Amino acid sequence: MPRRRILFLAVVFSIALAVNYMLLLVVMEMPLYGHPDNPHHNYVAERYIEKGVEESIGYNLVGNILLDYRAYDTFLETTVIFCAVVAVALTLTTLGRSGPPG
Numbered sequence: 001m002p003r004r005r006i007l008f009l010a011v012v013f014s015i016a017l018a019v020n021y022m023l024l025l026v027v028m029e030m031p032l033y034g035h036p037d038n039p040h041h042n043y044v045a046e047r048y049i050e051k052g053v054e055e056s057i058g059y060n061l062v063g064n065i066l067l068d069y070r071a072y073d074t075f076l077e078t079t080v081i082f083c084a085v086v087a088v089a090l091t092l093t094t095l096g097r098s099g100p101p102g
Contacts, residue, residue: 031038048065056064066074 048061048069052061052064052069053059056068058064058068
């Protein structure tokens with residue numbers, strides 16, 4: 001095996017080892033699941049329920065959350081789904097043709 005290939009594999013292995021070590025450190029700092037002293041983030045849900053109608057001027061709570069509070073997130077998710085549908089449709093139309101490609 002050429003020396004350059006061995007050096008490349010060593011660098012890739014070192015980077016992968018470092019990333020895995022950092023992920024392990026982060027996971028070790030997480031609180032235990034179900035422990036009563038864990039911080040909880042219910043204030044967001046309480047805010048949506050208590051102030052959703054007056055801030056969003058709508059009576060559908062789910063619609064208020066999706067279209068007002070989380071509009072960018074919802075827009076990006078629908079964009080990703082649209083791109084996936086277009087890719088599948090293009091793939092299926094390309095595979096449906098008879099004869100060699102080109």
